[in-house]
Amino acid sequence: MTRRDEQIPGLEQLAGGEEILSVQGISVRLSGREVLREVSFGIRPGEFTGLIGSNGAGKTTLFRVILGLQSASAGQVLLDGRPRSHRNPLIGYVPQKFLLDPDMPLRARDLVGLGIDAHRFGIPLPSRARRALIDQMLQAVDADRFGDARVGQLSGGEQQRVLIAHALIARPKLLLLDEPLANLDLRAAQEVVALLARIAAEQQIAVLISAHEMNPLLPVMDRIVYLAGGRAASGTTAEVVRADVLSELYGSHVDVLNVHGRVLVVAGAGDASDLHGHEAALPGMEIVQ
Amino acid sequence: MSGAPLAALLAPVIEPGFFAGEDVRVAIVVGAVVAIVSGTVGVFTVIRGQSFAGEALGDLNTPGGSAAFLVGVAPLWGFVAVSVVAAAVMELIGIQRPRGRDLATGIVLGAGLGVAALLLYLDSTVHNTTGATFTILFGSVFTVGSATIPLVVLLGMAVLGIVAALYRPLLLSSVSAEMAAARGIHVRALGAAYLLALALAVALAAMTIGAILSTALLVGPAATALRLTRRPGRAIALAGLLGAAAMWLGILLAYDSFAWSSAGTGWPVSFFVVTLIFLAYLLSGLPGLLRRRSGGS
Amino acid sequence: MFSGFMVNAWEVASIVAVVAGLVGFFVVLRGSAFVAHAVPNGSFAGAAGASLVGISTLVGLGVFSLLGALGIGVLGRRGRHDVVTALALVMMLGLGALFVSMSVEYAPEVDSLLFGEVLGIAGNEVAPTAALALACVAAIALLYRPLMLSSVLAEVGEARGVSSFRMELCFLTVVALASTMTVPVVGTLLIFSLMIGAPAAARSFTDRPLAAMGLSVAIALVTVWSAIAASYTTNYPVGFFVGSISAGAYALGRGWTAWRRRATPLPSVT
Numbered sequence: 001m002t003r004r005d006e007q008i009p010g011l012e013q014l015a016g017g018e019e020i021l022s023v024q025g026i027s028v029r030l031s032g033r034e035v036l037r038e039v040s041f042g043i044r045p046g047e048f049t050g051l052i053g054s055n056g057a058g059k060t061t062l063f064r065v066i067l068g069l070q071s072a073s074a075g076q077v078l079l080d081g082r083p084r085s086h087r088n089p090l091i092g093y094v095p096q097k098f099l100l101d102p103d104m105p106l107r108a109r110d111l112v113g114l115g116i117d118a119h120r121f122g123i124p125l126p127s128r129a130r131r132a133l134i135d136q137m138l139q140a141v142d143a144d145r146f147g148d149a150r151v152g153q154l155s156g157g158e159q160q161r162v163l164i165a166h167a168l169i170a171r172p173k174l175l176l177l178d179e180p181l182a183n184l185d186l187r188a189a190q191e192v193v194a195l196l197a198r199i200a201a202e203q204q205i206a207v208l209i210s211a212h213e214m215n216p217l218l219p220v221m222d223r224i225v226y227l228a229g230g231r232a233a234s235g236t237t238a239e240v241v242r243a244d245v246l247s248e249l250y251g252s253h254v255d256v257l258n259v260h261g262r263v264l265v266v267a268g269a270g271d272a273s274d275l276h277g278h279e280a281a282l283p284g285m286e287i288v289q
Numbered sequence: 290m291s292g293a294p295l296a297a298l299l300a301p302v303i304e305p306g307f308f309a310g311e312d313v314r315v316a317i318v319v320g321a322v323v324a325i326v327s328g329t330v331g332v333f334t335v336i337r338g339q340s341f342a343g344e345a346l347g348d349l350n351t352p353g354g355s356a357a358f359l360v361g362v363a364p365l366w367g368f369v370a371v372s373v374v375a376a377a378v379m380e381l382i383g384i385q386r387p388r389g390r391d392l393a394t395g396i397v398l399g400a401g402l403g404v405a406a407l408l409l410y411l412d413s414t415v416h417n418t419t420g421a422t423f424t425i426l427f428g429s430v431f432t433v434g435s436a437t438i439p440l441v442v443l444l445g446m447a448v449l450g451i452v453a454a455l456y457r458p459l460l461l462s463s464v465s466a467e468m469a470a471a472r473g474i475h476v477r478a479l480g481a482a483y484l485l486a487l488a489l490a491v492a493l494a495a496m497t498i499g500a501i502l503s504t505a506l507l508v509g510p511a512a513t514a515l516r517l518t519r520r521p522g523r524a525i526a527l528a529g530l531l532g533a534a535a536m537w538l539g540i541l542l543a544y545d546s547f548a549w550s551s552a553g554t555g556w557p558v559s560f561f562v563v564t565l566i567f568l569a570y571l572l573s574g575l576p577g578l579l580r581r582r583s584g585g586s
Numbered sequence: 587m588f589s590g591f592m593v594n595a596w597e598v599a600s601i602v603a604v605v606a607g608l609v610g611f612f613v614v615l616r617g618s619a620f621v622a623h624a625v626p627n628g629s630f631a632g633a634a635g636a637s638l639v640g641i642s643t644l645v646g647l648g649v650f651s652l653l654g655a656l657g658i659g660v661l662g663r664r665g666r667h668d669v670v671t672a673l674a675l676v677m678m679l680g681l682g683a684l685f686v687s688m689s690v691e692y693a694p695e696v697d698s699l700l701f702g703e704v705l706g707i708a709g710n711e712v713a714p715t716a717a718l719a720l721a722c723v724a725a726i727a728l729l730y731r732p733l734m735l736s737s738v739l740a741e742v743g744e745a746r747g748v749s750s751f752r753m754e755l756c757f758l759t760v761v762a763l764a765s766t767m768t769v770p771v772v773g774t775l776l777i778f779s780l781m782i783g784a785p786a787a788a789r790s791f792t793d794r795p796l797a798a799m800g801l802s803v804a805i806a807l808v809t810v811w812s813a814i815a816a817s818y819t820t821n822y823p824v825g826f827f828v829g830s831i832s833a834g835a836y837a838l839g840r841g842w843t844a845w846r847r848r849a850t851p852l853p854s855v856t
Contacts, residue, residue, distance in 0.1 A: 067745045093745040101388060103843075104615065105789040105798035106738060118735035119746045121728045123796070150793050166742070340668035341620040344675065388617035391668075392786055395619035396836045399779030403829020406776075410823050501683065505676040512669040557687050563680030567673055574664060 020045045020090070020173050020206045021066065025075035028061055034230055035061050038075065041225045041234035043208060045173060048200045050217040051210040053227030059210040060096070062227070063178055067093060080173065092167030092205075096178040100159060102152035108162045109134050109147040115166035137165040141195060157188045161195070168199065175199070177209040181216055189216050196220075214241075215262050241265075315435045316540050316558075323494050324506055324532030326445040329452055330490040331511030331532075332525050333483060336463045340508045341391050342379060345398040346488055347503040349375045349405070350495035368492040369444075375401055376488035380481045437497070444493045451486040459483060460521055498536075501559050506532045509566035516573040535565040592818070597712050599810040601719045602768045603780065607788075607803030608726045609764045610781035612757060614789065616737045620668055621658060621758070622781045624675035626765040626774040628654040631682030633769075638689045644714070647769055651762035654678050659758045663751060711770070718767035725760045733757060734795065772810075776825040780806050783832025790839030805835055 019042040028036040035058045043049050053059050064070035066077055068084050076083060079090050092115075100106075112134050113124065124130070138144040141161040146154060151162055160180060167175060177196070181189040197220035200207040211217060214224065218237065225234040226241070228249045233240045240246075241263055247254045257264040334343050350368050375397060382393040452459070462469035462476045463483070470476050494503035514527035539562030547555035613622045629651040636646025654674050661670040736743040736753035744750055768777040788801035813827035 069744055088745055088747065091745065093742055095739070095741040098739055098741070100738065101386075101615075101617075103389065103789060104738070105793055106734075106795050107793050110795055111738065114731070114735050114738070118731045118743070119748055120731055123727055123730045148793070163739070163742070166739075335666065335669055338666065338668050340666075340672040341623070344620070344623075344672050391617060391619045392614060392782060395623060395778060395782045396786070396833050398623065399776065399783065399829040400833035401829070402776065403779070403823075403826040406823040406825040406829075410826075501676050501679045504672055505680070508669055508672040509676070512666065512673070554687065557680075557683045560680045560684040560687075563676050567677045567680075570665075570669075570673055577664065 018044060019078075020080055021208070022078040022081075023062075023066065023075070024078065026062070026065055026072045026077065027074040028058070028065060028070065029073045030061070036065075036072075036232075037230040039227070039230075039232040040075075041223075041232060043174070043206045043223065045206050046200055046204040047206050047222045048197055048217075048220050049206070049208045049223045049225060050214060050221045051208060051225045051227060052212070052214045052217075053210070054212050057212075057227045058230060059212075059227060060178055063093075063176055063210065066176065067091065089170065090173045092170060092172035092175045094160065094163045094167050094175070094177040094180060096180075096182065098159070098163065100152040100154075102150065104150065104152045106151050107148050108143060108151045108154065108158075109138060111151045111162055112137055112147075112165045112169055115169040117170075133169065137169045138162075140168065140199070141165045157184055157192070160184075160192065164195070164199075168203075168205075172205065174206045174208065177207070179210050179212070181209075181211055181213070186216075193217060193220055218261070218263065237263075311435060313540065313544060315438065317537060318438060319441050319497050320536035320540060321533045322441055322445045323497055324510070324536045325529040326448050326490050327494050327503070327506035328510045328514075328528030328530075328532040329449060329525050330486055331507040331509075332515065332521060332528055333452070333459060333463050334487065334507060335511045335515055336460075336521075337483070338387050339390070339487075340504075341394050342376075342484070343487055343491060343507045344504045345379075345394050345401075346372055346375055346491040347495050347500040347507075348398060349401040350492060350500055350503075368496045369489065371401075372488035372492035372495075373485065376484040380484050441493065441497060444489060448486050448490045448493070451482060451489075455479060455482055499559060502562055505559075505563045505566050506536070509570055510535065513566075513570045513573045516570075516577070531569060532566075535562050535569065538562075538565055592814075594709055594712055595814055596811075598715050598771050599814055600807060601712075601715055602771050602777070603784075603806035603810045604803050605719045605722045605764050605768065606777065606780035607784050607806035608723060608799060609760055610785040610806070611788075611799045611802050612726070612733060612737065613761065613781050614785040615734075616757065618757075618761070619778070619782050620671045621655070622761060622778040624658070624671045625651055625655050625758075625761055626769050626777050628675045628678030628682075629762075629765055629769060630774050631678045631685060634682050634685035634689065638685050644766065644770065648762070648766040650678060651765045651769075652759065655758035655762035655765075656755060659751075659755045662754075715767050715771065718763060722760060722764050722767070725756075725763070729753070729756055729760070772828065773825060776828050779825075779829050779832040780809060783836050784809060787835035787839035790843045809835065 021043040023042070024040050026036055026039045027034065039062060041049075051059050051062065061070060065072050066084075067088060068077075078084070079088070113130065115137075116130065116133070117124065135144065135147070138147045141164050143158065143161045143165055146158060151159060154162065164175075164177075175196070180192055180196075184192065193216055196207050196209065199205060209217070214221075214237075217224075221237060223234065224237050224240050225232050226246065226249065228246070229251055231249055233245050233249050241256055243254060243256045246256060246265060252267075255266050257266060331343070334340055349371055378397050379394055382397070458469065458474045459479050459482070461472070462474055462479045466476050469479075491503050491507065494506060498506070510528040510531035511524065513531055514524040518524050518527060539558050542561040543555055543558040545555075546561075549555075610622070613619065629647045632646035632648070632650025632653075633643045634646070635650070636643050639646075657674045658667075658671050661674065732743070732748045733753055733756070735746070736748050736750050740750045743753070764781070765774075765777060768780075772780065784806040785798070785802040787805050788798045792798050792801055809828060809831045812831055813824050816822070816827045817824040
């Protein structure tokens with residue numbers, strides 16, 4: 001584990017210690033292409049971190065490395081100071097895509113209950129303690145009113161909350177959500193963000209969510225990891241979302257505009273035709289090339 | 290036959306008299322027609338993920354044949370009728386989601402096979418014949434008479450006609466039902482038309498070469514072709530080619546096998562053809578496997 | 587109807603129904619209806635091969651069931667699942683055709699292997715069937731939790747260390763085991779009717795997974811009992827009744843779901 005000089009300003013290399021997640025120099029090669037290059041950042045307990053990058057920037061790949069589903073060609077991931085183990089008891093995961101059959105005989109509370117100990121063999125014995133714990137989790141995510149409904153018949157947003165409860169019930173120290181806001185309307189997105197921020201603060205759980213649009217997260221993000229060109233810059237939004245940092249990351253000139261509290265990252269050839277909102281710019285590399 | 294030296298050279302592979310027998314010539318023609326028709330419908334079947342429906346229809350042709358025996362009608366109409374009815378029931382249950390669709394297919398298959406059991410029982414009490422199951426399930430391309438060739442070609446053309454007429458919208462709705470619906474294409478109606486084409490293709494195949502080969506020729510060459518090319522037109526052509534080649538080679542090997550053993554009984558055509566199709570599918574997966582091993586993931 | 591050799595039929599059929607109901611719950615959950623058809627069907631080749639080589643039919647069935655099931659699992663990792671299942675099935679059937687052609691006396695048994703001989707079960711077949719059934723039930727009980735998670739949320743399971751591939755292979759092995767023990771009883775073509783009809787109906791009537799499993803077993807038991815009684819009375823084959831009753835149960839379930847949906851408003855839609 002060597003410290004290397006990074007030219008990207010604002011990039012921090014943190015030692016292990018009190019970090020719950022420490023990503024160190026992760027590089028990943030897929031089909032001959034270098035998808036991630038020496039990505040490093042750390043997250044402390046209770047921190048709300050946004051992993052921002054366009055589609056194809058490598059967010060899901062990075063998540064898979066953290067979860068141990070993808071091997072890295074270089075670097076390591078430490079959880080609570082120790083290398084990742086096979087079972088990841090410390091990590092709760094909510095994937096981006098999931099398909100829950102509407103005809104499936106499984107209630108929301110049953111799915112949440114699976115989160116307690118599904119990795120263990122055998123049949124769960126119903127007990128009052130179990131039921132109380134499930135009720136508590138359902139309440140924590142505002143899902144108690146549909147706890148007895150078939151999980152496959154709930155709306156996308158409702159299902160997502162059930163999956164969050166499922167992830168939380170195992171008392172993880174880190175909650176990973178892959179693009180949870182992608183298919184939600186604005187109000188639902190705001191609700192989920194508020195919910196996650198509350199969970200992070202109240203239960204001292206580190207939350208790491210990936211998104212291609214950073215604006216909904218600005219109010220609650222403690223830290224941002226910005227992914228572009230396979231490299232990452234991490235720090236507070238003030239430290240990272242700056243023209244000089246992002247230009248270095250993208251490898252070409254980029255401007256950052258603040259418009260009524262919303263951030264716009266634009267290609268900076270000084271030409272009006274290059275003006276894109278952050279949303280449009282981040283099918284990312286298009287504006288740079 | 291002219292070209293005696295050539296025949297002598299090829300003798301180990303192509304046993305003398307191979308092309309002399311009418312049954313072989315019929316088998317070659319029928320085999321090719323069925324392979325082309327099955328391969329064409331098969332490409333859509335694989336894209337739509339409805340291999341189970343194709344296989345189920347093949348199995349359900351057994352009661353068709355049995356019913357025909359019972360009633361004393363030529364088996365062809367029994368096959369076609371049962372095939373179409375079964376397909377209609379599957380369509381009426383009308384589930385679009387793949388999982389629910391396979392479940393419905395299984396239910397129809399189970400009920401249909403129950404009816405088959407009943408018909409065979411009734412058949413055996415009425416006609417005192419046993420072994421009907423066997424012939425119908427396994428069939429044999431060598432027992433198809435040359436008189437059926439016109440019928441085979443006609444049925445084959447009907448199927449290809451349906452596919453050709455609906456080619457573009459059928460392809461789009463098979464690849465993405467949502468995109469097709471967005472363009473105003475009647476996805477459900479096209480699904481019904483596809484099932485009709487499938488029912489006829491399977492009836493044709495089951496009647497001539499048996500239920501096993503019907504499924505094999507439907508799914509195998511198409512799946513292999515789709516692994517080798519992305520263009521559907523090319524896949525259809527390739528599937529037909531692979532299927533015909535497998536049939537011809539299988540027929541050849543089956544014919545040759547009569548000479549291998551001292552007992553003078555050959556190995557069944559279905560075994561050779563299925564093995565060839567299976568091997569072709571496995572081989573088509575090799576490039577991907579090697580790429581993954583070397584490229585690393 | 588309840589005396590003599592019929593006792594064996596009732597006993598064995600009940601055992602088969604319990605296994606079919608339990609294993610079938612996961613078959614329907616995982617959308618593996620085709621696999622549940624292909625494995626028993628293809629295993630017939632094993633019976634043919636066994637009689638050729640002179641070993642026990644049951645062993646032949648077992649070996650081919652397992653080979654077929656695991657073959658589907660391995661090939662299905664990269665290939666389309668329904669394609670792989672179809673090809674594995676026809677490959678096994680092709681081998682079956684070969685074995686049958688090589689043996690002289692096999693043909694007459696084909697019918698009974700395909701459609702079952704539940705009314706002709708000998709007394710000494712009950713115990714081995716029960717033993718295999720116990721193994722199946724134990725396997726399902728053991729695998730319940732990780733298999734549920736893997737079947738419903740495969741990715742989350744992977745993150746928790748529950749390998750989807752390993753669960754698929756375990757599940758397929760159980761299907762092979764269930765197939766092996768039930769084929770001599772209800773035949774290859776009809777065991778899968780039991781394995782999908784009963785659970786498909788059960789899930790229409792209850793929201794809870796364990797209750798659905800129990801109801802699935804109950805419906806399967808009622809199915810086989812009715813089928814045996816009907817077959818005994820009319821002399822028509824058992825398989826006919828199993829197939830029809832399973833379809834009827836499925837239709838009832840669908841009807842109930844549709845009626846309930848009309849009666850109560852849907853929960854919030856996306």
